[in-house]
Amino acid sequence: MNEKLIIGVDIGGTTTKLALVLERGEVMEKWEIPTNTSNSGVAIIPDIAAAIKLKIMEHSIAQEQILGIGVGAPGPVNMQTGILYTGVNIGWEKPVPLREELQHLTSLPVVIENDANVAALGEMWKGAGDGARDVVCITLGTGVGGGVIVNGDIAHGVKGAAGEIGHITAVPQNGYYCNCGKYGCLETVASATGVLRLATDELKENQDPSVLREILHTTGRLSSKDIFEAAAQRDKIALKVVEKLTFYLGLALANLGSALNPEKIVIGGGVSQAGDTLLIPLREKFKQYAFSTVAESTSIEIATLGNDAGVIGAAWLIKYKH
Numbered sequence: 558m559n560e561k562l563i564i565g566v567d568i569g570g571t572t573t574k575l576a577l578v579l580e581r582g583e584v585m586e587k588w589e590i591p592t593n594t595s596n597s598g599v600a601i602i603p604d605i606a607a608a609i610k611l612k613i614m615e616h617s618i619a620q621e622q623i624l625g626i627g628v629g630a631p632g633p634v635n636m637q638t639g640i641l642y643t644g645v646n647i648g649w650e651k652p653v654p655l656r657e658e659l660q661h662l663t664s665l666p667v668v669i670e671n672d673a674n675v676a677a678l679g680e681m682w683k684g685a686g687d688g689a690r691d692v693v694c695i696t697l698g699t700g701v702g703g704g705v706i707v708n709g710d711i712a713h714g715v716k717g718a719a720g721e722i723g724h725i726t727a728v729p730q731n732g733y734y735c736n737c738g739k740y741g742c743l744e745t746v747a748s749a750t751g752v753l754r755l756a757t758d759e760l761k762e763n764q765d766p767s768v769l770r771e772i773l774h775t776t777g778r779l780s781s782k783d784i785f786e787a788a789a790q791r792d793k794i795a796l797k798v799v800e801k802l803t804f805y806l807g808l809a810l811a812n813l814g815s816a817l818n819p820e821k822i823v824i825g826g827g828v829s830q831a832g833d834t835l836l837i838p839l840r841e842k843f844k845q846y847a848f849s850t851v852a853e854s855t856s857i858e859i860a861t862l863g864n865d866a867g868v869i870g871a872a873w874l875i876k877y878k879h
């Protein structure tokens with residue numbers, strides 16, 4: 558094996574995903590290590606370096622065969638200095654010189670980027686973006702992350718906070734509190750937790766019979782999957798929840814779309830697994846609220862790379878940003 562390789566790293570709150578990626582963006586091998594967030598996350602960078610060294614040894618890969626390490630990190634990033642401003646989810650409350658430390662420990666070139674941006678780059682390069690150079694990605698998971706790609710590159714803004722789509726205010730009055738300190742963020746209604754919150758509220762306000770009420774009664778909990786499955790079966794309450802969700806999401810995406818007119822808006826994360834039950838009403842709302850040229854030319858698609866988007870996008874950084 559003489560082909561050049563890139564190492565993609567995606568640091569998450571509980572696990573860090575790693576992959577050996579071929580230069581053309583194909584994942585050759587992937588593996589995971591736990592993210593050790595204890596002691597303010599001091600072990601995280603040494604753990605990543607050790608995992609990479611071990612893999613290189615296992616496969617007898619020559620150092621010069623590796624083009625570098627791309628890293629997606631959970632927080633705002635300074636691309637010039639390679640510093641992560643904060644990574645609260647992984648115990649990094651102060652700025653960490655991630656690029657410098659990992660470079661020092663591995664003797665390989667390192668490029669870092671925010672994790673949501675990296676996932677967006679992965680989808681642009683090898684996923685639903687399908688070669689488009691103007692793409693907005695939004696991930697509906699535990700939280701809501703986003704990445705804005707304009708003319709083939711990520712928009713960062715003045716302090717690395719461009720693309721924080723989850724914190725667009727969606728509910729300006731009486732909205733729920735968001736982890737960012739604000740109220741009514743899109744994340745509070747469009748994340749997996751947000752969808753559940755909409756369902757719980759609807760079940761309180763609306764006494765119609767619903768399979769959701771039965772599920773909640775017997776199991777004590779609901780999942781966003783339950784809600785979309787019930788909506789697909791035309792359960793009235795579930796349909797109301799999907800209606801509310803797609804209203805908030807469709808309005809936010811239409812406004813973003815009217816600002817950027819991307820070729821594609823790509824929706825990823827657990828909630829996107831609902832497929833057409835989400836996509837069909839969402840496209841309707843988008844068309845209703847977007848500027849007409851945008852409504853006609855911007856398409857909304859479901860992400861295709863799943864959990865691999867991060868490591869693939871991280872590899873993109875080495876291929877195009879190093």
Ligand SMILES: [Zn+2]
Pocket residue numbers: 723724735736737738739742744
């Ligand atoms: Zn927020």
